[in-house]
Amino acid sequence: MQGEQHYQDAWQTLSEQEDNDKLKEKLAKDNGLIYIAINCKKLDSDLIKQYMNGSILFKLFKMKEEDWRIILEMAEKNITKEICNYYNSVTHVFKDICQEFHTNKTTLRRYIKRGVEIGWIKDYYGENGKAARSFHKAVLIYKEETLLKRCSSINLARDWLENNCGIKVTNVTVKNHCVSRKPIGDYYICFETVNG
Structure with a gap:
């Protein structure tokens, strides 16, 4: 599963990341392993599913639609669910949540947005913990x-x-x-x- 850092400059340059990916692929092949790279630069379950369907994974594991639903549910339950629970029960202040989960505000915004979409966050407040009156206003x-x-x-x-x-x-x-x-x-x- 390759996040957006595999497709653009991030903490490494794109060139460094591509070199690292080639090294991982070579290491896998040298050890008789199948190397599969799945584009996950966007956190969009339909796109990820499309990329996975096009890979050898579905054939290797004889996956069905129900398997995919379970995978998505488990994937969403991890960090997104933890952050949403923390947001709902401990604090709405982004700075505090970032420190607790060792992440940055950009990544946290993505998790929070996903949590709001799924319904895991009922009352959204701004980054400083104050009510955001215009959020979701019609x-x-x-x-x-x-x-x-x-x-x-x-x-x-x-x-x-x-x-x-x-x-x-x-x-x-x-x-x-x-x-x-x-x-x-x-x-x-x-x-x-x-x-x-």
Whole structure:
């Protein structure tokens, strides 16, 4: 399983990492072992499954769909589950969690995001442990007085504006217009409030 450090500069240069990977492959072959490299640079279970299906692993172990489900469940339960449990029961402060799990904020954000998606984190707070009011706020898109679309996130609002209105904006632009309540072209966007 090769993470993103095998495909871009990280703690080693890409060239150093490729040399190291070649050495591992040679060592395996010299010892009569099969060397299998699976692209896991994105934590996307469908992509990982696709790469694994294309490898000799599925044939060697005669794997079935049920085996894959169990593998995914076990993989998710490890560090992601531990971090989510710690986040829910001990602290919401990223700095403290990073120290406890010996990781950096970028990696931690990925685990936390995955935990929110899976539902292992119910109440998300910002990196300093304070409530993040705009996290997962729905965005309402109006034209004149008519509600055109309710998007459950800034990302979806950005995509909807581009695909349906021909307006290309960034997430920051969407957020800023929601806060300032200034129109984007002919469209007015705002965060959904508790009262609608």
